[in-house]
Amino acid sequence: MRTEDVLAALATGLWTWDNAAGAVTLDAEARRLLGLSDHVELTESAVRARFHAVDWLEFRGVLALSAAEGTLGELRMRVVDDAGRTLRTVRLRTRPTRGGFDHLMLGTVEEVPEALEGTSTVRLPVVADWHRNREAFLLDAGRALAEAHSTVEVLRVAARLSMPGFEPSGLAVFVGEAGRVKVIGHHGYGPGEAEPFLDQPLDAAYPAAEVIRTGRAIYLPAPEDYRRRFPDAYRKVAHFGRTSWAFLPLINAGRTIGAWMAGFSAPVTFTPDERSVLTTVARMLAQALGRASVTESEKELSVGLQRTMMPTVQPDIPGMSVAARYVPTGGGLEVGGDWYDMIPLPSGKIALVIGDVQGHDVRAAGLMGQLRIALRAYASEGHHPDAVLSRASRFLAGINGEGDGGADQRFATCLYIEVCPASGLLVIARAGHPDPAIRLSDGTLLVRPTVGGLPLGIIPDTDYPTSRVVLEPGETMLVCTDGLIETGGHDLETGWARLREIIEDHPLDREDGNLETLADALVQAVHGPPSHYTTGPLIDRREDDIALLLLRREAPAPAALGAPAAPARPARRTVLTIAQAEPERIAEARQQIRELMHDWPDGDQTDSAVLMVSEMVTNVLVHTDGDAVLTAEISGRPGGRRVRVDVADASDELPHRRHPGEMASSGRGLVLMEILAGAWGVDPRGEGKNIWFELYEADSDAGFEAIT
Template identity: 45%
Template sequence: MATEPEPPGPVRRTPPAQATRSIAAANPLRTTPGLTAGRIVPPVGRGLPTRTGDSTPDWLEPAMAANGIGSFDWDIRRDVLEGDQRACAILGLDSETFDRSSASFLAMLHPDDAPVVRRRVERAVAELGQCGAYYRTVFPDGELHAVRFRGRVLADAFGRPSRMVGFVWDATVELHKRERADELAALREDRSRFIKEAARALSEAVTVRDVARVFTELPLPGLPPDGLALASLEAGRTSVLGASGYTHGLMDRFDRAPLPPGHPAAEAIRGRAPVFISSREDYRARYPEAWAWADESGRSAWAFLPLIASGRPIGVCVVSFDEDRELDTDERTLLSTLGGLVAQSLARARLHDAEHELAAGLQRVMLPRTVPAVPGVTTAVRYLAAGSGLQIGGDWYDVVPLPGGHVGLVIGDVQGHDVHAAGIMGQLRIALRAYAAEGHPPAAVMARASRFLADLDTDHFATCTYAEVNVDYGVVYAVRAGHLDPVVRRGDGSSHVVPVAGGLPLGIAPDEEYRVTRFSLDPGETVVLCTDGLVEARGMDLDTGFARLCDVVSGYLPALGESAQDPLDELADRIASQAADSSEREDDIALLLLRWDGPAGGRAAQQLRRRIGQADLARIAELRGELRDALRRWGVPQLIDTAELLSSELVTNAIRHTDRDAMFTARLYHEADGGGARARLRVEVEDESDLWPTRRTPGEQASSGRGLMLVEALADGWGVEPRGSGKRMWFELSAESAESAEDEG
């Protein structure tokens, strides 16, 4: 706190005879020649010149008294400090306890100021010059005062320092001014820091709820409020977004209520300027119509801040205090600045919420609202929006009931992450669902979907995996178009990726032919289909992502009945929770799980139904494989060879001699036969042609015409039946049932 001395003025020493009290000053003479063992050694030779009479002129004393200036005289050799009554009063000295030494004087100074005063006095003594300082001193009652002094060192006849004489005056008022200035500077710094922190916090607030939370938690520096409220304005009504310091009942009455014109908030919005109210009397006098609400709030001072964004009022902030408060200019400026920050943040958050709601609504429309229930299987789906952007994209899932009680699973991702991609996804999902529901085989469904996307001419492509699940006996026929392989969780809890033959993404090559991969499930096993957002992210490659997914899928799952929800839902929740955090995830995620529960009662439904495309001859080979598996599961393997041959003949005949698709159906019936039971297999092939088959007798060199002859020779019975449009050809085979054979064994 010490400052450089100002230029010295005329100094007159007060004679010791006029000093009534002693004051302390720094003693620099520990390094002054002539001092021994801390004692003052009187100089040898002539003494100091002395004055006679009153050394203070008559005109100087009134001036010093009027300005509160005291004088001091410090005998450097004897280390004795003396001063007049004003000096003692300024320094708060007690003549009974003060021993007039420099050490006692320094002990009274503020610890931060004493070293500075000591150094300056020592320098003045060493240089026979002058010094001055501003320092703080503590009075006996503990009160802090400030003092300024100026002094000059006088030399004796030998040029050695002898005395220091000078003036001292009270600077406590200056101290208070400095303290107040320091407080104001600190307060301004706190307010500047508060504005920066508030701007940062509000800029990070994404939703309207975030803005309300940040506002109601703001610690206003220098004027801590007792109540904060944030309300938006919509169609002349206020909607409370957040509040602190108010009861819920009071806010509920204010929420969704029209804003009366006589309310201070209405005036702030109309005038687009803050309204400050310093007391309850001021409020009642200025706004009598709105006094009831203010009276119930229990507050005594208010600030109503209009929220103006792009020149349009969007809401109001209310800052209230329990005590009367007249806000100064700086406080009003702070609140006005805060209102501007909140307005901009709220406008941005409202736009974000509107865009998010639009995106969410569009996504809900594009994705199936519910997943159909299919007997024999359990499904679970999840969709996680991307952590940034519009939170809408081209990922989708679908579950399609198929003819014959089977089910189709679809998971896909259209290129891009915007509304355009979502629109294409919606069209593609509907088209693919229609193709699958018509009964087309998986390869044909995928090929037709690719041609459909190419015909849209959108310059977008899509990846997709389509799997048809035979609910009767748990066989999966999967087709992949540039998408991810499925993951299967086995009955023992292990999981692995099932390689599926892949083709180009949809829309790239319209004539692409897709290959089908067949794998089977046991009861209780689960197929997991997902989009790449689940297994790919920054810092995580595809292999690592699949390894993490398999670890999650392989975790423990409770058995049915052990948990409040189905274990499949728990698995879906666990997979979704392990996905990258929304703030880091750059892509949305679609997740589809299907568990094959197995046949009801432990016995598979003994029916196989398939549609065969008119130009899809490869489907006939697939049908033969399915029929073999079905008959083996149904316990009549002795019928496999004959049923496979005759079914091929009927299906080929329908495809070759018509221009429409054929529907193949195989059913196994169990009939009582005396003391045992026999199994009867009935195979039907339906087409839409009215041309009936004709039995011929081909020659030895003929290449056709033997189909019906084989049917007639090998089948226990066969025939042709008319339908509304087209016909139905059928044959039956009989065999001893597996149950009867076991009984006889």
């Protein structure tokens, strides 16, 4: 007898469904049961019209669940006529072929006798409210798991899941590691109750172990099912009083990474709807755990790189204090090319180094590590700052692009500062890096223009001229990478303006205003409150990595009893050298005067000072063969302050007053000083001369009005 004849005698039909093509094939008995005409092949839409709409939606869910679990799917459905009237009830059974729901599905259809239509135990009634609750639950669970960024957060979300209509009383998440099954999180167990399940062999006769081994879900609707399949394990869980259990694989990127257990105190039959909810939650949970694992691995790698590459600063420099911060970028592995270093020199001095390798990736971090080691080696050999940077530039140019034919060449900016703790002398060599800034004793911040050369690695043989600055007692130097200045859409000018407010308002002269709190305040001004630190805060929402160093020369101790009191307000002072070959630095001299007089109440006097400085420095560069040394100082109390500017050079020739005509292009310097300065003069020296002028805050008539 043929199989078709046997099935027809049992009122059972056969069907196949090609989900990819949307085509359904039915045999003669299946067509009869569905009330379809004698077509060999039908479309999905034609078959769908023969079922009740609600039942069809549920059938789609059963098919998807059957394909996902590789299990037999079963459902009772109402067959309707063209007018929507119910003709009969049939039972559909299906199992996916290889390829799952996206490919071929095979199944049977058989008529359910009328006497049994109302006694189904396989399928619960379809209730619209239950479906709405299910969708709302899945949306909420998906959102909460998507927002969890660590394994702890994912497990916390999993423990709070409240499923519609069948809330579990116990939850556990298992992972497979090195041939073992371990519990990484659980809920609904008292102290010590989960101890027998925390660590088991992968080949143990336990549901979670079998799920991890096979990748298939296990549903245990009743204690008898658990006892029959896993007798030894059941003896360990019987006292919990639960009646149903579901163990589902956690599959991420095609790999079973663990298992999820949901235990229920009330009986659960695990209908297709209930299994669909559990399977969906397991998928979301697996993806969330996978993301959290990747994030935590990247974080561990980046923090390890940071701690390895970022040195600790030396806290016990005589007469000085230092603070440092490194804030990694917020993208990718959170590593970048910014770094700082502090190097003891053979001479007893200290070298401070800060730099930035182009890029925010692992290659930038690797080059940074190599370059930092090379700089430390050259400095430890006792080379002068300019020689250290020259050698470092040759080193970076030599290793740039190794292994890729030079396709990914990188350059690096760098600031190298040789510090003499005893005198406060700073010898600075700069390779394309932002200038240092000095916070003066009265709180004023001045960006110190320094000479420099190209970034490291661009041209191997490059010279790096040096600048000399004296850090006076009570002054603080800030050096940083451009991430601190330019983050948030700022350029150099507006970025320094933002930092100036923080630095000038910070009380470094108080116990609660040390360098560490200033370093925190600078980073927080750019990125917001810190989360945790390496050598400083790691901040979220970071555009660029940041390195910064603060160096403070301590002010002298308060005078002893009976000694003359120190001045209530320290003088504000700046020094700048303008070389013959650098006339463009006259603009920097003008800017220094404006920054020094930033709080001077008379804007005309400020403009007068800028004009006179420009004339004095220009005369030195035009009429002598030497460099100009500019010294500017503001002293006194507010309301009665004095600004004095000295420009010294090495020429013995004194300036002469001339009477230029209207069309003359020079000869006006001394005339302007006579008109604009409160006082001025020329002082001969042993070698060279010094031209100076003074302005007084109390004078309100000095200014451009005197010219008219």
